[in-house]
Amino acid sequence: MTALSEYQRLEASGLWRAAPEDQRREVVVSVGNATLVITDMRDRVLTHWSIPAVNRANSGVLPAIYHPDGDSGETLELAESEGQMIDAIEKLRTGIARQRPKPGRLRLGMLLASAAIIGGLAIFWLPGAVRDHALRVVPPVKRAQIGAALEREMQTVTGPPCRAPGGVQSLAKLAQRLPSTRGTGGLRVVRGGVDGTATLPGGTILIHRSLVEDYEEPDVVAGYVVAERLRARAHDPLGRLLDHAGLAAAFRLLTTGDPGDAALRSYAEYLLADAPLQPISDAALLEGFKAWSVRAAPYAYARDVTGESTLALIEADPFATEAPPPVLSDGDWLRLQGICGG
Structure with missing residues (x-):
């Protein structure tokens, strides 16, 4: 995220809506500390978007439309005239993508590391050790x-x-x-x-x-x-998920980067019904x-x-x-x- 500093004073106009049924409204977009800050025309903060979680809905097409990861209903539209802001967002997104582990390399690396650990330290396979290792490496x-x-x-x-x-x-x-x-x-x-x-x-x-x-x-x-x-x-909230889901989910997270739908579904039910504070x-x-x-x-x-x-x-x-x-x-x-x- 070192490239953030060159965009700290960059601002652009855009159209934002919080949900599909809402009307779009004119806003000002600026780059904050690892976030896109969206304010209304009276300089009141409407929302912050984490830059690592910003997705583009129409790659290569203008006007550019962005939304937070996991919430495609909330959108930000930037016109072609705001090319400098669009270029900045794309540069930051590209830089973040380069820093993320490549799934194929991550999978191969984890498998090789697991094989080496099996040969040297059987204790690593204890559920607590696998869980703690997963919490250390998941970005x-x-x-x-x-x-x-x-x-x-x-x-x-x-x-x-x-x-x-x-x-x-x-x-x-x-x-x-x-x-x-x-x-x-x-x-x-x-x-x-x-x-x-x-x-x-x-x-x-x-x-x-x-x-x-x-x-x-x-x-x-x-x-x-x-x-x-x-x-x-x-x-750690991720640690609590792995404690509930067990060794299989922790090992799957290590090797594929995903604990699995079944683990998420089970933990969601647990949080909603039985989880003690x-x-x-x-x-x-x-x-x-x-x-x-x-x-x-x-x-x-x-x-x-x-x-x-x-x-x-x-x-x-x-x-x-x-x-x-x-x-x-x-x-x-x-x-x-x-x-x-x-």
């Missing part, structure tokens, strides 16, 4: 692709992400306010299936609509996002609230309305006496509350 782009595939499997229960236009913009601001330290850091609000929040491989967090609809302040959903970011940092210590939570500048008390009372079981978070709230920067403006919070259309 972030592949993690994001696995997360997108898992999200599609879950949509039979969760439904598609809520996309009321004003709410989508506010959700993007919430993601920007609570950035991920690794992974895409994307947020999705869903209508059902998820008990609170869930993190997918690649870093996308699914949020149940009740967290934005049932509370009077955005600090509650912000607290759940912070907790989920900490949980993903302590318990991995515990996070109060000390870790309080450090997280301090790092992301979010009040701890609203999250604590949302977990336990009496405050009895979460008293440590309430009493040690790092912002009990001094308010942090607002999570969202009042207008953005009202729009986010309507993201599922009522």
Whole structure:
């Protein structure tokens, strides 16, 4: 991604829509830190697209049409007159593609490495060793692709992400306010299936609509996002998938770059029905609230309305006496509350 620096000040006009049923709207596109930043004509951020996950729908044809990997309904159209931006995006996409392991070479390399390890260290074949090796070698782009595939499997229960236009913009601001330290850091609000929040491989967090609809302040959903970011940092979401799917899925991921449809389907059902939340210590939570500048008390009372079981978070709230920067403006919070259309 070293080529990003030469495009940091590049901007272009385009037409963007969040979903197929929405009208296209004029936007400004710029290259950010490993993202395409899409803003409206009032310089308000509408969304961020991770550059490694940007796909082109009509290669070689103008106007150029782009969409995020796994979501062809959200599109960005760049006219022929914006050739400099199109060339920049294509150059970045080409550079990323060159850095990705070639499937044939990856498969051959993994097979040869596996054969050598079988001859030297039988212990490598223990499930934990195979899992840990897979987590070390799978690149972030592949993690994001696995997360997108898992999200599609879950949509039979969760439904598609809520996309009321004003709410989508506010959700993007919430993601920007609570950035991920690794992974895409994307947020999705869903209508059902998820008990609170869930993190997918690649870093996308699914949020149940009740967290934005049932509370009077955005600090509650912000607290759940912070907790989920900490949980993903302590318990790798891809590792949890492989723990559930077993050795066969881990070995298939190593040799083909894909854990398999059956593994994704099984894990989707597990996340939606049985998966327990991995515990996070109060000390870790309080450090997280301090790092992301979010009040701890609203999250604590949302977990336990009496405050009895979460008293440590309430009493040690790092912002009990001094308010942090607002999570969202009042207008953005009202729009986010309507993201599922009522």
